[in-house]
Amino acid sequence: MAEVRETHVERRRGRGGWFLVTFFVGGLLIGVAAVMVMNVQGTLYWPAGHVNFNLSPTASTAPNAPPTTTAEAATAASAPTPTPVESTASAPAEANPPASTAPADTQPQ
Numbered sequence: 001m002a003e004v005r006e007t008h009v010e011r012r013r014g015r016g017g018w019f020l021v022t023f024f025v026g027g028l029l030i031g032v033a034a035v036m037v038m039n040v041q042g043t044l045y046w047p048a049g050h051v052n053f054n055l056s057p058t059a060s061t062a063p064n065a066p067p068t069t070t071a072e073a074a075t076a077a078s079a080p081t082p083t084p085v086e087s088t089a090s091a092p093a094e095a096n097p098p099a100s101t102a103p104a105d106t107q108p109q
Contacts, residue, residue, distance in 0.1 A: 041054035 039054070041052075043053070044051045
């Protein structure tokens, strides 16, 4: 009779997990690339506050000033500002007549 030798070979199982992880990581990378290309921006609100998210860099810009012409800028820069002068003399009473009195020189029309 011939001698029979039995050999035990272990077969690896569980490769489906690596496939699943690779599938999800690949999907995540494709999703991130799509979000970057589409420039998605958004805000999440809840009672405690909110979160703004976007993938484009945020640069702080100065507020735009209204445009001025060079003539306005030159006039404003070169014109001296008047200083108020206080006087102790009182103005004559007839300098500012009341609005109800009409001048005598005008003729009605």
